[in-house]
Amino acid sequence: MMLPGWPGGLAVDGLSAVLLATLAVVLVAVLVHAAGEKFGARFYVLMLVFAAAMAVTVTAADLVLLLMGWEVMGAMSYALIGYLWPDAERVRSADVAFLTTRAADLGLYMAAGFAVAGAHSLRLDDLAAAEAPWRDLVAAGVVVSALGKSAQLPFSFWLSRAMAGPSPVSALLHSATMVAAGAYLLLRLHPLLAATGWADTLVSWVGALTALVLGAVALAQRDLKQLLAASTCAQIGFMVLAAGLGSVAGGTAHLVAHAAVKSLLFLCAGVWLSVLGTQRLGELRGAARRHRPVGAAFGAGALALAGVPPLSLWATKDEVLADAGGGLLAVGLAASVLSAAYAAKALLAVFRPAEGGAFRVPLLESVPLAVLALGAVVLGIPALAGAWGRVLGVPEKSDVRVAALSGVLAVVTVAAVAGVRRVPEPAWAVNWLWSERVALAVAVRPVFALARALARFDDQVVDGAVRGIVRGGRWAAGLTGRRVELRVDGLVDAVGRSARWLAALARRPQTGQVHMYYAQAAVVLAVLVLVALLAG
Known part of the structure; x- marks a missing residue:
């Protein structure tokens, strides 16, 4: 109990246990891999506090502790994105990311105030029982804060700025901590969303549209880290869609599998950046061939990101889409096609033949890549076996027809991208919808x-x-x-x-x-x- 007379505290259930295990595995993998890059003690302290704040967030049973973890996580993200602080541009990027998420975080403070007024409780499990109109106000605050934290529309542009941080920071930020926190909160509070009669529908459409639009943004990128950042927004969109649909098992499965895939891809990008000095796709030609283990690990992650059967994200994504219908299903399938397209673009860029000698990667840095690549391959099996529903104690649904259609579309899309000379790169997509300029004009x-x-x-x-x-x-x-x-x-x-x-x-x-x-x-x-x- 954090406040006298207000029940709450920390609690571990099926959902938080899954998130804690995912956080622990990804954190260890990222820190072990980063050991070869000779970061200072400040880096490791910030990373550990960052992870601890996420652990508090996923185990908090009330809004007070949730806000504490939420705020510390935001502060640590600012420090880590601007870790190389002598570079003024990195500091400006950290400012943009921090201020954008902080603006959205105000929603969670308002939600806490409305919860006191309407539910007379700060416990997360009691929010759905709040009196009208307080329940709707609580839901609105939660939705705004979660969408901002998870870089969903219209807040997506801050994640592009977050690429100024070191690659290990991106690997943790995009996989098992801050960006996933908003999706986790919406999955946790699905009963509140459903009780309003409007919030679940809104969340479903925002998630689906983010998956579609940011998929197009990812496809247009010419920088590997920017492509992976936009793809994170898109994949988190599937988790947000799952929260709106009430597919808690599917959203959680997709979150866990995506954590393995995205941390793997960012760490591989970091290896090439440190060895080759570039993250531009045009300059990474043949990079995967110059060190076969790193190339194989990246290939496994990229194919999983594309949704190619039977890899992890194919199974988990289709468990989400099994609960969709009508327009949401159509948008979700279109977003799946874009997922295959941008993953294929990255895969082909690093595997095309090119001149250049092989390079060495220390064994200590290679082992985490192998572990994460294994996860990218096999983490779809629990979804196929229906295990997530049993772990979380919630219903789980699958649709063979949707899974088959999605898998066929992914394979056909990968083959189509391999056969074209150049993928379209419209300026509006390359520049992330000009959304930062829009935010400057409309709000700042x-x-x-x-x-x-x-x-x-x-x-x-x-x-x-x-x-x-x-x-x-x-x-x-x-x-x-x-x-x-x-x-x-x-x-x-x-x-x-x-x-x-x-x-x-x-x-x-x-x-x-x-x-x-x-x-x-x-x-x-x-x-x-x-x-x-x-x-x-």
Whole structure:
């Protein structure tokens, strides 16, 4: 219990246990692989705190602890993306990523406030029982925050900026930590989404459209890490779609398999970047042939990403699509075709014949690649066996027709991409829909303009009024000193002179002679008698 009288704390159930195991395996693989790159102690501390924050996020049973893990994870992502801080452009990229996710994170704070008002509880399991309209407000806050964290539309552009970080950071960020956190939260809170009657539909369509549109963005990329980043948005889109459809088992299976695939691909990209000094697809021609183990590992991951049967993402993705229908199924299948296309583009770029000698990769760096490649191959088996539903204690659904159609489409697409000379690369897709420019125009610049206007109002109006009051007070004080104070002082002096004159008069009769006192008394008595006679 974090707050007295408010039940909560940390708890491990089937879903959080699966996420914790995935996080542990990917973290160990990434850190072991990164050991050969000679990062400093600061890097490993940041990575460990990053992973610990994700562990708190997936085990939190209430919104207070969830927010704590959520915030620390965002702060660590900022530090890791800008790890090479002397490079100003990397720091700017970290700023964009941090500010974008922080803006979306405000939704989770609002959701916590609305939960107190409507559900009178901060426990995640109690949110679906909140009173209307608080339940809808809680759901809206959760959805905005989760979509921002998982780089879904319209927040996707920050993940492009996150590529400024070292490759091991990308491998962990895109697979088992921050980007997956939003999808996890939506899967966890599916009962809340379903209870509103609108949030589950909204989430389903946002996930499906992100998978489709960012798939097109990934296909147009000429940089390997940018391609993998856009593909992360697209694949997370399938998980978000699963959350909206209530396919918790399918979404979780896809999250786990994608973690293995994406961490593998980013680590392979990091190997080529460190050896060849480039991540441009045109300059990586033949890179997979120059070190066969790394090439084979990348090939396994790319084919799994393409959804080629019987590899992992083919089985898990189709478990998600089995719960879709109508327009959502059509969009999901179209996104699957794009998945095969962008994975094939990356695969062919690094496997095309080219000149260049072989290079060596230390065994310590190769072992994690082999482990992750094995996961990319076999992690679809539990989905085919229906094991995820039993582990999570939720219903699990599969559709042989959808799986067969998706598999055929993936194989045909890979073959088609292999046969074309150049994949279309429209500028709008290469530049991530110009979404960062749109965000600057729609949100950032108006906010800064408003801030500048308020600053001018404060400087000119508020400060001017204060300065006017001060000047008026000083003028009044000067006026008082010049005109009023002189008259007051003269009056005081006159009173003093009158008092002295009366005192002088009073002293004159005081002679000390007795006959004078009798004479004075006689005069006073005579005056009194005269007054009495006149009054009578």
